[in-house]
Amino acid sequence: MHRFDFPPAQLPEDAQALRAEVRAFLAETIAARTPLERAQSWVGFDADFSRKMGARGWIGMTWPARFGGQERSALHRYIVLEEMLAAGAPVAAHWIADRQSGPALMRYGSPAQQEAILPRIAAGECFFCIGMSEPGSGSDLAAARTRAEPVERGYRVNGTKLWTTYGHEAHYMILLARTTPGERHEGLSQFLVDMATPGITVRPILDISGAHHFNEVHFEDVFLPAESLLGQPGDGWAQVMGELAFERSGPERFLSSFTLLTELVRVLAEAPNTASEEAIGRLAAHLIVLRRLSTSVAGMLEAGEDPQLDAAVVKDLGAVFEQEIPEIARRLVACEPSLGASSSFLNVLAYTTLSAPSFSLRGGTREILRGIIARGLGLR
Amino acid sequence: MDDLNKLVAQTAGRLFGAHMSHALSLEAEGGAFPRAFWDAAEEAGLTLAMVPEAAGGVGLDAEGWAALIRLAGAHAVPLPLAETMLANRLLVAGGLPPRPGILSIAAATGALRLICEGETWQLSGIAARVPFGRHAAGLVVVGEAAGESRVAYAPVSMGTVTPGANLAGEPRDNIALECALAAEDVAPSPHGPEDLEAMGAAVRAIALAGALDRVLELTVGYVGERVQFGRPLSKFQAVQQQVALLATQVAAAGGAAGLAAQAIAGQPDRILVAAAKIRTGEAAGIAAATAHQMHGAMGFSQEYALHPLTRRLWAWREEFGNEALWSRRLGADILRRDADALWPFIAAA
Numbered sequence: 001m002h003r004f005d006f007p008p009a010q011l012p013e014d015a016q017a018l019r020a021e022v023r024a025f026l027a028e029t030i031a032a033r034t035p036l037e038r039a040q041s042w043v044g045f046d047a048d049f050s051r052k053m054g055a056r057g058w059i060g061m062t063w064p065a066r067f068g069g070q071e072r073s074a075l076h077r078y079i080v081l082e083e084m085l086a087a088g089a090p091v092a093a094h095w096i097a098d099r100q101s102g103p104a105l106m107r108y109g110s111p112a113q114q115e116a117i118l119p120r121i122a123a124g125e126c127f128f129c130i131g132m133s134e135p136g137s138g139s140d141l142a143a144a145r146t147r148a149e150p151v152e153r154g155y156r157v158n159g160t161k162l163w164t165t166y167g168h169e170a171h172y173m174i175l176l177a178r179t180t181p182g183e184r185h186e187g188l189s190q191f192l193v194d195m196a197t198p199g200i201t202v203r204p205i206l207d208i209s210g211a212h213h214f215n216e217v218h219f220e221d222v223f224l225p226a227e228s229l230l231g232q233p234g235d236g237w238a239q240v241m242g243e244l245a246f247e248r249s250g251p252e253r254f255l256s257s258f259t260l261l262t263e264l265v266r267v268l269a270e271a272p273n274t275a276s277e278e279a280i281g282r283l284a285a286h287l288i289v290l291r292r293l294s295t296s297v298a299g300m301l302e303a304g305e306d307p308q309l310d311a312a313v314v315k316d317l318g319a320v321f322e323q324e325i326p327e328i329a330r331r332l333v334a335c336e337p338s339l340g341a342s343s344s345f346l347n348v349l350a351y352t353t354l355s356a357p358s359f360s361l362r363g364g365t366r367e368i369l370r371g372i373i374a375r376g377l378g379l380r
Numbered sequence: 381m382d383d384l385n386k387l388v389a390q391t392a393g394r395l396f397g398a399h400m401s402h403a404l405s406l407e408a409e410g411g412a413f414p415r416a417f418w419d420a421a422e423e424a425g426l427t428l429a430m431v432p433e434a435a436g437g438v439g440l441d442a443e444g445w446a447a448l449i450r451l452a453g454a455h456a457v458p459l460p461l462a463e464t465m466l467a468n469r470l471l472v473a474g475g476l477p478p479r480p481g482i483l484s485i486a487a488a489t490g491a492l493r494l495i496c497e498g499e500t501w502q503l504s505g506i507a508a509r510v511p512f513g514r515h516a517a518g519l520v521v522v523g524e525a526a527g528e529s530r531v532a533y534a535p536v537s538m539g540t541v542t543p544g545a546n547l548a549g550e551p552r553d554n555i556a557l558e559c560a561l562a563a564e565d566v567a568p569s570p571h572g573p574e575d576l577e578a579m580g581a582a583v584r585a586i587a588l589a590g591a592l593d594r595v596l597e598l599t600v601g602y603v604g605e606r607v608q609f610g611r612p613l614s615k616f617q618a619v620q621q622q623v624a625l626l627a628t629q630v631a632a633a634g635g636a637a638g639l640a641a642q643a644i645a646g647q648p649d650r651i652l653v654a655a656a657k658i659r660t661g662e663a664a665g666i667a668a669a670t671a672h673q674m675h676g677a678m679g680f681s682q683e684y685a686l687h688p689l690t691r692r693l694w695a696w697r698e699e700f701g702n703e704a705l706w707s708r709r710l711g712a713d714i715l716r717r718d719a720d721a722l723w724p725f726i727a728a729a
Contacts, residue, residue: 001597004627004634008642019727086723258723266719272712278704281711284722285658288651288729293635313631316624370624371617377600377627379614 002309002376006292009299012075022083025056030089035344038088039259039351042252043213045169046090047127053091054124059098063106067114068122074302078295082251088259092166092213097121099250101128101174104243105192108231113192117172129167131175131193131217132240135160139368141176142184142237146219148177148191155179155191155229157199157222167215168202170195176240179233188236191228198222209339209354247363249297249311254290254318256359257325260352261287263345264329276332283328286321293317309376316369319360326353385444391424392448396455405688408458409549413515418459418482426461430469431478437468446586446641453590453696456688458550460484460512462583467520470576474531474567481517484510485580487573488523488532492557494566496526501561503534506554513553514541522569522576529572533565546695548688570647578648580700581657582640588660588696589637591689592630595671598686599623602675619674626670629663636660651713651729654706661697661706668693 012018029052030038037044053059058080063069070076084091102121105114120126137143146159157177167173173193180187195202199222205214231239261283268276293314300307329349330337337350360366374380399417408414421427429445431437440448449462460482467483486507488494495502507519513536521532538559544552571579603613603623613619636659643652668690672679679686697703714722 001600003593004631006631006635006638008638082727086727262719262722265714265722269715269717269719272715274708277708277711277715279707279711280714281654281707281709282658282662282703284710284714284726285655285707287726288655289632289636289639289659291726291729292639293632296635296638310631313628317628317632320628367621370621373624373627374614374620377596377623379600379603379620379623 001378004310004313006296006310007299008292009075009295009302011295012073015075015079018076018079019083022058022080023087025052026083026087026089030087033088033090034347035088035259035263036339036347036351037090039348041085041088041091041259042095042256043092043165043211043355044088044090045092045166047093047124047169049090050094050124050127052124053094054122057122059094059124060102060118060122063102063118063122067106068119074298075295078251078298082255082291085251085255086258093127093169094121094124096130096165096170097126097128097172100130100243100247101172104174104190104230104239107242108190108235108239109192110227112227113230117192126172127166127170129164129170129173129195129215129217131161131164131173131177133161133163135162138163139365141240142188144176144178144188146175146177147181148175148179148189148224150179151223154223154225157191157193157219157224159219161217161219162214163205164202164215164217165213167195167217168204168212173217174230174243176236179236185237186234188240189233190230190236190239191224192230193222193224193228197224208357209351244364245306245308245311248369249294249307249314249318251291251294253315253363254287254294254321256322256355257352260325260329260348263348264325264332267333267345279328279332283321283325290314290318290321309373312364312369312372312376315363316366316373319366322359323356326356384438385440385447388425388429388438388440388444389447389451392421392426392451395420395424395426396451396457400455400457402683402685402688405456405458405685406682409688414458417457421459421461422480427464427483428468428478430465431472435472436478437472442641442645446637449583449586450590450593450637453587453692454594456548456591456594456692460516462587463511466576466579466583467518469579470520470522470531470569470571471533473571474569476531476533476565476567479518479533482512482515483518483520484512484516484536485576486510486519486521486555487576488521488525489573492521492523494521494523494525494530494532499563501525501532501563501566503532503557503559503561506556507539508554509544509546509552510555512551513555514543514551519555519557522571522573524572529569529575531567531569531571532561534559534561546699548691548695550692550695574650575648577700578650578653579644581706582644582648582653584696584699585633585640585653585656585660586637588664588693589630589633591692591696592633592660592663592667595667595686595689595693596623596627596630598689599626599671599674602678606676606678613674622670622674626667626674629667629670633660633663633667636663651710654710655729657701657706658703658710661703664693664697
């Protein structure tokens with residue numbers, strides 16, 4: 001039976017230097033961001049910031065030099081990432097490409113696709129969105145109905161993608177579509193789609209805080225040339241599963257509420273009492289342990305292992321942690337959170353309360369993850 | 381080192397497997413000390429796991445001895461192995477020789493005092509809830525005296541033992557001591573009472589992770605075998621989700637146990653010890669409740685092997701400081717700093 005060991009990852013020798021460099025960069029670059037803006041970190045879109053990151057070599061930093069990468073380890077990338085998220089830097093513009101679209105292109109892309117796109121991603125100039133979910137296909141991704149019908153010299157696409165984060169800003173989408181009708185897993189393929197292709201319409205979907213990150217993306221008789229196929233026809237399902245593995249266990253899975261935790265500490269430090277000490281100590285303990293789990297999984301990935309079960313565990317634990325912070329905060333401070341309040345703590349509490357439901361939905365719902373864990377334990 | 385770690389872990393695994401049984405667990409709780417088991421464990425060198433080779437020990441690294449403690453936790457071994465390991469480590473750290481036989485540990489704080497009068501040393505007061513005190517040949521005491529941290533060895537025969545037990549029925553005895561110590565049994569120590577507390581908390585955190593490993597294993601096994609409504613419980617989604625939740629807690633404790641071992645590999649790091657003890661303690665509570673729920677009435681019966689583990693979870697999470705104690709300390713430490721120092725604090729832990 002699987003034993004959960006989470007051995008310590010070997011941090012690179014220059015880890016401290018890199019961390020210091022990132023902190024200095026952030027102190028200079030995002031000094032003006034308010035706590036409310038920082039709380040939005042990985043949904044904060046700032047193309048200028050992404051270009052600066054690219055100039056530093058901090059996007060695609062594990063990639064080969066010929067693709068604009070720095071050939072550094074996954075743990076170097078981890079350090080940059082956690083410093084960005086802890087500081088509340090606006091990483092949304094390059095985030096998806098750096099985390100999953102770029103690696104997917106590297107695995108499955110044709111040389112032409114790789115050469116055309118990867119260096120631009122690494123430069124912080126080319127942004128991606130994800131074309132997986134549909135109105136009738138959320139957790140049940142294999143129910144995707146968007147059709148990519150083979151036609152002369154390419155494919156004709158019809159269908160709708162939903163919850164497409166920054167679809168209105170992205171240059172490209174990696175699209176999951178059905179190339180063979182009737183089947184489930186076998187009939188799916190992935191495509192590299194230029195969002196400027198005629199026939200694509202992007203409509204905003206506002207979230208419960210009124211913010212616009214999500215979109216509905218319609219494909220109406222969109223012609224995709226044959227060379228936009230990503231990987232092999234019919235391999236879409238396996239490719240998507242590989243891509244989702246990049247989505248789990250990173251620091252973004254437990255730092256979503258970190259700005260709130262910082263602001264909570266600021267408020268409680270004015271007059272500490274037993275209850276506040278106990279709550280903060282407990283949250284700090286959880287965070288220290290989550291970092292251990294998450295860096296350990298990064299180390300396993302770096303060593304070429306495939307720690308799917310461990311990664312699912314980290315994401316589930318991380319989401320529980322992120323979600324309980326606003327609930328704990330409101331029990332410690334008598335207040336009424338409001339986005340318009342003059343207090344940073346109240347702003348951030350309001351924002352995080354409204355965002356929290358998404359933490360256990362995105363990148364695989366809690367129930368899907370626990371199903372994966374149950375499978376890993378041999379229950380199903 | 382990896383090879384030695386592996387070799388000792390294999391030996392311990394065989395030893396625990398050969399000696400442990402549910403019946404032995406119940407007998408030990410009834411008061412019978414499993415002497416043959418102890419002798420075999422000592423013969424295998426387990427009690428000297430934390431003592432460097434140069435000082436006559438086995439000289440495992442933190443990963444190596446932590447694996448032994450975790451394994452002992454998984455088997456619910458009713459022996460003071462971790463206590464004797466720590467006692468010998470403390471003796472040797474003070475330049476005293478390691479001791480054969482059963483040892484236990486106590487801090488000279490509160491009701492127990494280590495007193496220096498001229499050339500003579502005295503122990504006075506009550507060592508409270510000493511693990512396996514009634515069975516121990518000697519007590520290793522760490523205290524502050526004459527301006528320094530000291531380690532002292534006292535034969536338990538010099539004290540009066542009042543038996544007690546924790547929720548798992550493990551001996552936790554009060555030992556009343558009013559005795560002079562031999563001069564050669566007291567030495568300056570790099571570790572004070574706070575270090576002893578941290579080391580105790582760390583080994584309990586590791587043992588908790590071990591017991592949790594086994595609780596998960598038992599639960600997965602049980603829901604796979606138990607048939608209701610015509611199919612194994614493991615085929616019900618409601619059950620799968622609960623066992624997955626249990627696994628996440630076991631996993632968190634497993635990671636925390638690694639931190640605990642790292643924390644006391646050298647001079648104890650109290651921040652990491654706090655994190656590990658808080659997290660394993662919380663995991664213990666959630667896991668015990670969930671495992672019992674999954675086992676139904678069977679897990680609640682004396683004859684089934686779950687309760688020696690879950691009662692240890694409930695006992696060990698309290699020992700050497702529970703979540704309330706360690707989280708207050710850790711939280712107070714954080715709240716004394718600037719809020720913007722929170723992330724650097726976490727990242728440096």
